[in-house]
Amino acid sequence: MTIDDIQTIGVVGAGQMGRGIAQVLAITGWNVLLVDVTEEALENATRKIWQGVMKAVEKGALQGNQAGSAMARIQPLKQVKHVREAQMVIEAIPEDADMKRALFAQLGHLCEPSTLLASNTSSISITSLGTASGRPDRVVGIHFMNPVPVMRLVEVVRAAETSDDTLELALALVRRTGKTPVVCNDSPGFIVNRLLMPMINEAIFALEAGVATAEAIDLAMVEGTNAPMGPLALADRIGLDTVLAICEVIHHDLGDPKFRPCPLLRSYVEAGWLGKKSGHGFYLYEDKTAKVT
Numbered sequence: 663m664t665i666d667d668i669q670t671i672g673v674v675g676a677g678q679m680g681r682g683i684a685q686v687l688a689i690t691g692w693n694v695l696l697v698d699v700t701e702e703a704l705e706n707a708t709r710k711i712w713q714g715v716m717k718a719v720e721k722g723a724l725q726g727n728q729a730g731s732a733m734a735r736i737q738p739l740k741q742v743k744h745v746r747e748a749q750m751v752i753e754a755i756p757e758d759a760d761m762k763r764a765l766f767a768q769l770g771h772l773c774e775p776s777t778l779l780a781s782n783t784s785s786i787s788i789t790s791l792g793t794a795s796g797r798p799d800r801v802v803g804i805h806f807m808n809p810v811p812v813m814r815l816v817e818v819v820r821a822a823e824t825s826d827d828t829l830e831l832a833l834a835l836v837r838r839t840g841k842t843p844v845v846c847n848d849s850p851g852f853i854v855n856r857l858l859m860p861m862i863n864e865a866i867f868a869l870e871a872g873v874a875t876a877e878a879i880d881l882a883m884v885e886g887t888n889a890p891m892g893p894l895a896l897a898d899r900i901g902l903d904t905v906l907a908i909c910e911v912i913h914h915d916l917g918d919p920k921f922r923p924c925p926l927l928r929s930y931v932e933a934g935w936l937g938k939k940s941g942h943g944f945y946l947y948e949d950k951t952a953k954v955t
């Protein structure tokens with residue numbers, strides 16, 4: 663199989679990552695089968711993708727007439743069985759290893775043996791997803807960054823049994839979207855989250871210890887290190903449930919206490935304060951799409 667044999671790509675999970683991935687793939691020219699278990703997520707995704715596509719038109723990155731055809735290439739669906747039509751599937755459901763393994767087992771039964779199965783996981787073992795699928799040579803990590811339409815990097819993760827052919831197809835897909843692939847081996851948190859999560863987690867420890875306010879911690883990192891946003895605002899944008907899940911995987915899988923998640927992060931998640939998506943995290947948001955207030 664070559665990249666030109668891929669006409670249709672399934673994206674499973676239409677949350678903030680899945681809808682961004684769907685938008686980028688449709689603008690690049692692929693047909694996208696976008697699956698989510700909730701109607702609300704699919705409606706929200708369609709609205710957000712339309713806004714994203716219109717933004718690309720405003721910026722001159724897309725012609726007006728291309729916007730409609732990109733939207734027409736995306737089919738929102740409630741049942742995963744429909745992705746059997748795709749030559750490749752990218753999974754973007756929550757950062758929960760059991761949930762992902764169950765989905766990969768289902769995809770392994772549903773899809774053609776040649777279909778490539780990719781995960782957008784931030785930290786979970788791609789090797790374990792490959793085993794669950796029953797076709798480990800066709801499984802690879804394709805880890806987009808948030809927000810997907812903006813961020814250039816994509817980590818392409820080679821698991822224990824990922825074939826050279828699968829890796830090459832994943833790299834070709836990323837290059838065709840105009841993004842920059844970086845290959846790494848299957849290790850908890852890969853490159854970016856292994857470095858980023860300890861920084862975010864330490865910012866939460868600093869907040870908990872009363873070192874400074876959330877605003878002061880973020881301002882210090884923005885002005886002092888030229889970061890585009892502070893670690894606490896970034897955590898709110900990623901989703902505090904996702905941050906906690908990633909920290910837990912890195913901590914558990916590497917077995918090193920230096921990666922233990924801050925108890926304050928756990929309390930926020932238990933309270934339902936998930937960041938921007940719930941309207942409340944380290945900052946309050948007037949609505950779920952508002953900027954930090």
Ligand SMILES: NC(=O)c1ccc[n+]([C@@H]2O[C@H](COP(=O)([O-])OP(=O)(O)OC[C@H]3O[C@@H](n4cnc5c(N)ncnc54)[C@H](O)[C@@H]3O)[C@@H](O)[C@H]2O)c1
Nearest residue numbers: 675676677678679698699703754755756757783784808900
């Ligand atoms: N949020 C980030 O900044 C970020 C960045 C890179 C990678 N990731 C990874 O991407 C994945 C998704 O993260 P997100 O932030 O988009 O999460 P999210 O909570 O915004 O979206 C997840 C979506 O998956 C849906 N879902 C749950 N189970 C499903 C199933 N069995 N079939 C179909 N849909 C299902 C949910 O309804 C929800 O809409 C996670 O693995 C996460 O670690 C997240």
